[in-house]
Amino acid sequence: xxxxxxxxxxxxxxxxxxxxxxxxxxxxxxxxxxxxxxxxxxxxxxxxxxxxxxxxxxxxxxxxxxxxxxxxxxxxxxxxxxxxxxxxxxxxxxxxxxxxxxxxxxxxxxxxxxxxxxxxxxxxxxxxxxxxxxxxxxxxxxxxxxxxxxxxxxxxxxxxxxxxxxxxxxxxxxxxxxxxxxxxxxxxxxxxxxxxxxxxxxxxxxxxxxxxxxxxxxxxxxxxxxxxxxxxxxxxxxxxxxxxxxxxxxxxxxxxxxxxxxxxxxxxxxxxxxxxxxxxxxxxxxxxxxxxxxxxxxxxxxxxxxxxxxxxxxxxxxxxxxxxxxxxxxxxxxxxxxxxxxx
Amino acid sequence: xxxxxxxxxxxxxxxxxxxxxxxxxxxxxxxxxxxxxxxxxxxxxxxxxxxxxxxxxxxxxxxxxxxxxxxxxxxxxxxxxxxxxxxxxxxxxxxxxxxxxxxxxxxxxxxxxxxxxxxxxxxxxxxxxxxxxxxxxxxxxxxxxxxxxxxxxxxxxxxxxxxxxxxxxxxxxxxxxxxxxxxxxxxxxxxxxxxxxxxxxxxxxxxxxxxxxxxxxxxxxxxxxxxxxxxxxxxxxxxxxxxxxxxxxxxxxxxxxxxxxxxxxxxxxxxxxxxxxxxxxxxxxxxxxxxxxxxxxxxxxxxxxxxxxxxxxxxxxxxxxxxxxxxxxxxxxxxxxxxxxxx
DNA sequence: CCGGATTCTGAAAACGTTTACGTAAATAAA
DNA sequence: TTTATTTACGTAAACGTTTTCAGAATCCGG
Numbered sequence: 141x142x143x144x145x146x147x148x149x150x151x152x153x154x155x156x157x158x159x160x161x162x163x164x165x166x167x168x169x170x171x172x173x174x175x176x177x178x179x180x181x182x183x184x185x186x187x188x189x190x191x192x193x194x195x196x197x198x199x200x201x202x203x204x205x206x207x208x209x210x211x212x213x214x215x216x217x218x219x220x221x222x223x224x225x226x227x228x229x230x231x232x233x234x235x236x237x238x239x240x241x242x243x244x245x246x247x248x249x250x251x252x253x254x255x256x257x258x259x260x261x262x263x264x265x266x267x268x269x270x271x272x273x274x275x276x277x278x279x280x281x282x283x284x285x286x287x288x289x290x291x292x293x294x295x296x297x298x299x300x301x302x303x304x305x306x307x308x309x310x311x312x313x314x315x316x317x318x319x320x321x322x323x324x325x326x327x328x329x330x331x332x333x334x335x336x337x338x339x340x341x342x343x344x345x346x347x348x349x350x351x352x353x354x355x356x357x358x359x360x361x362x363x364x365x366x367x368x369x370x371x372x373x374x375x376x377x378x379x380x381x382x383x384x385x386x387x388x389x390x391x392x393x394x395x396x397x398x399x400x401x402x403x404x405x406x407x408x409x410x411x412x413x414x415x416x417x418x419x420x421x422x423x424x425x426x427x428x429x430x431x432x433x434x435x436x437x438x439x440x441x442x443x444x445x446x447x448x449x450x451x452x453x454x455x456x457x458x459x460x461x462x463x464x465x466x467x468x469x470x471x472x473x474x475x476x477x478x479x480x481x482x483x
Numbered sequence: 484x485x486x487x488x489x490x491x492x493x494x495x496x497x498x499x500x501x502x503x504x505x506x507x508x509x510x511x512x513x514x515x516x517x518x519x520x521x522x523x524x525x526x527x528x529x530x531x532x533x534x535x536x537x538x539x540x541x542x543x544x545x546x547x548x549x550x551x552x553x554x555x556x557x558x559x560x561x562x563x564x565x566x567x568x569x570x571x572x573x574x575x576x577x578x579x580x581x582x583x584x585x586x587x588x589x590x591x592x593x594x595x596x597x598x599x600x601x602x603x604x605x606x607x608x609x610x611x612x613x614x615x616x617x618x619x620x621x622x623x624x625x626x627x628x629x630x631x632x633x634x635x636x637x638x639x640x641x642x643x644x645x646x647x648x649x650x651x652x653x654x655x656x657x658x659x660x661x662x663x664x665x666x667x668x669x670x671x672x673x674x675x676x677x678x679x680x681x682x683x684x685x686x687x688x689x690x691x692x693x694x695x696x697x698x699x700x701x702x703x704x705x706x707x708x709x710x711x712x713x714x715x716x717x718x719x720x721x722x723x724x725x726x727x728x729x730x731x732x733x734x735x736x737x738x739x740x741x742x743x744x745x746x747x748x749x750x751x752x753x754x755x756x757x758x759x760x761x762x763x764x765x766x767x768x769x770x771x772x773x774x775x776x777x778x779x780x781x782x783x784x785x786x787x788x789x790x791x792x793x794x795x796x797x798x799x800x801x802x803x804x805x806x807x808x809x810x811x812x813x814x815x816x817x818x819x820x821x822x823x824x825x826x
Numbered sequence: 827c828c829g830g831a832t833t834c835t836g837a838a839a840a841c842g843t844t845t846a847c848g849t850a851a852a853t854a855a856a
Numbered sequence: 857t858t859t860a861t862t863t864a865c866g867t868a869a870a871c872g873t874t875t876t877c878a879g880a881a882t883c884c885g886g
Contacts, residue, residue, distance in 0.1 A: 142625075143597065143598075143599060143624060143625075145871095145872055145873085146872065146873065147872080155835080155836090156835065156836045156837075157836090157837095157872090157873085157874095158835075158836060158837080158838090158874085158875080159834085159835055159836075161872095161873065161874060161875090162835090162874090162875090165874090168833095169833075169834065169835085170833095170834070170835080171833080171834060171835090174834085174835090186594075186597070186620070188594070188595070188597045188598035188599070189598055189872085189873075190539070190598060190599050190871085190872050190873070191598045191599060191600040192535045192538040192539040192544065192599065192600075192871085192872080192873090193539050193841090193871070193872035193873040193874085194872080194873055194874075195535040195841095195873090196533070196535040196536050196539055196840095196841050196842065196843085196871090196872085196873075196874095197840075197841050197872080197873045197874045197875085198841085198873085198874065199841070201535065203578075210564070211554065211560045211563050211564060211567075212557070212560045212561060212564060214555070214557075214560075217554045217555045217557075217560050218555055220554050220579070221553070221554060221555060221581070224554075224579065224580075224581050233578055233580075233600070234578065234579050234580075235546075235576055235577065235578055235579075236563070236567065236577050236578075236579045237567075237576075237577075238564070238567050251529075251531070252531070254486070254529070254531045255486075255531035255532055255533060255534045256486060256531070256533050256534060256535065257534040257535075257576070277529070281486060282485075282486075394763070394764050394767065397767045398766075398767070401767075419762075419764060420737070421737050421762060421764060421765075421768070422764075423741075424737065424740045424741070424744075424768045424769060425764070425767045425768060425769060426767060426768060426769030426770065426771075427769065428769075488841095488842055488843085489842065489843070490842080498865080498866090499865065499866045499867075500842090500843085500844095500866090501844080501845080501865075501866060501867080501868090502864080502865055502866075504842095504843065504844060504845090505844090505845090505864095505865090508844090511863095512863075512864065512865080513863095513864065513865075514863080514864060514865090517864080517865085532842085532843075533841085533842050533843070535841085535842080535843090536841070536842035536843040536844085536871090537842080537843055537844075538843090538871095539841090539842085539843075539844095539870095539871050539872065539873090540842080540843045540844045540845085540870075540871050541843080541844070541871085542871070
């Protein structure tokens with residue numbers, strides 16, 4: 141019933157606990173013969189070291205914490221995939237915490253993690269977060285932090301992001317290139333830098349073609365999807381001149397499709413749509429959605445690698461280690477220009 | 484730098500470590516006055532108990548392990564959501580492990596978890612798993628296990644599933660009802676009971692309408708999506724008489740769409756499709772996909788609750804605690820009967 | 827054969843908690 | 857008053873591991 145421990149192995153072998161421990165760690169100060177004996181018995185009895193005793197003594201848990209808004213967003217699911225891959229390769233474990241984009245929860249989670257349960261933290265900031273003293277306090281607690289995707293520039297640590305500004309510019313330029321004149325921007329909460337960056341790209345792309353910005357065309361989303369669809373519908377009704385939509389987050393792209401379907405606006409004939417998304421199935425949409433696709437898996441893996449390097453070398457994470465990965469614009473039918481109807 | 488511990492609190496307050504510990508646990512053997520003093524200082528110094536020392540001493544980690552094939556499957560993402568919800572409510576933490584449907588990894592993960600890192604395990608079996616001695620060994624290690632979705636009947640523990648047989652029967656009956664004569668079944672690896680159950684439902688629904696089973700119409704999927712699309716294309720080419728597809732797992736439903744699009748088979752005119760899926764966006768598909776949708780969130784939450792109850796009461800999990808939740812057939816256009824074409 | 831290096835092993839402290847046990851003072855029961 | 861009982865706190869052991877320190881045994885050059 142009780143799992144076997146070092147003491148039992150030691151007794152069985154007529155050795156001391158210390159020697160057994162060292163043998164299992166392949167220490168050079170134990171003879172090859174005893175190492176073999178120890179290993180054999182350990183295997184036979186299915187010995188597994190007690191992770192907590194080990195963590196307590198070594199003062200490191202071989203565990204990283206991943207704090208994200210939600211796991212149902214496909215971007216984060218893919219990122220977790222990358223994180224788990226990097227962690228496993230380094231023998232680390234992954235604790236998952238979901239903030240549901242709620243500031244209070246984020247604070248509670250971070251506070252709790254300061255108890256030393258994890259050696260480092262990967263974080264994508266909740267959209268509801270404004271005050272960041274809880275994140276700052278991680279520094280004095282000595283827990284390394286790496287941001288990914290949703291970052292806060294004020295914190296001096298590494299950040300792994302995509303080229304959000306460039307992506308926003310590209311998406312908007314693409315819509316302009318296919319003939320859109322009135323382009324709405326559906327964005328995530330505006331406290332997040334990714335939203336700001338993508339929006340600036342949108343604005344600059346418009347300006348580059350001599351379009352004046354129109355604040356009425358900018359719609360910040362909420363955390364409630366049904367509500368978002370309503371808001372988008374209202375916007376489309378209020379401004380029937382809208383002929384292009386740039387949704388800078390997956391949820392809102394899906395919301396835009398629903399709104400268009402409900403209002404009977406044809407895509408791409410009446411309205412062209414481009415959206416950030418990592419769903420493989422967008423190519424099955426009606427019509428297939430033109431996307432900005434982020435290298436989500438790589439983002440997760442890179443962020444984890446940076447964090448793990450810092451953890452292993454017991455060095456702080458430096459802002460200079462930040463990485464910006466490139467997103468990709470994948471044109472599909474939702475932004476196709478009219479073709480001679482192939483009857 | 485170093486986090487504050489009980490000793491420092493005790494010194495500062497002129498108390499013993501024991502009293503401080505007890506005060507923080509709101510023990511009845513410490514006076515209200517000292518409790519208040521202790522709590523005040525603890526709050527001031529941002530004291531967080533060391534989770535590993537606590538776990539070691541109490542022999543419980545307040546952590547559960549979740550072992551799943553992949554997190555990019557939307558079903559599992561939703562399940563994690565439910566699990567995290569239940570865990571958080573009970574003050575538990577969630578460790579995530581991905582098997583990628585690989586038997587070796589599953590074994591390694593389970594073996595590792597026997598080190599006591601978790602108080603209990605939630606598992607959805609890898610499709611590559613046949614031998615289950617690693618799972619049996621959890622019993623003697625005294626670690627409670629609860630299966631969800633992909634279960635193994637041989638292990639005597641609680642299982643949280645959906646009515647797979649009934650769903651398979653329903654999906655097939657639906658296809659028959661809308662006029663299909665040759666219905667293919669795309670299923671997950673056949674070692675898994677969910678695949679078997681769904682398949683039996685398929686067979687029985689066919690038999691009920693006097694259709695003989697045709698093994699050539701049954702296609703077991705692989706773990707490689709691109710390969711799956713190929714296999715489906717081959718099947719459709721080989722058997723042009725197929726006019727209905729039942730995909731008993733999300734990946735294969737998406738694969739079927741791709742295959743149909745590539746071969747120019749129109750859905751639902753030429754082939755009608757129903758698939759298991761938890762993607763919200765199936766309603767945006769071309770055409771919207773008729774689905775069997777599982778209550779994924781509830782499955783995760785229920786499984787976690789059962790596990791946590793057992794963990795807290797230090798009782799074994801019993802097979803009698805198993806729960807079967809109902810899936811839902813959501814008819815959409817992919818199985819619509821021909822309507823008078825509305826020019 | 828001695829001194830010193832090298833190789834292997836053991837005793838014991840340490841990590842930060844929790845908790846069984848002991849004890850002194852205060853209170854209640856006799 | 858004396859004797860239980862309760863209250864509030866301290867002492868110290870325990871959880872299982874890692875690691876410092878020291879010691880015993882072996883080897884080797886002189």
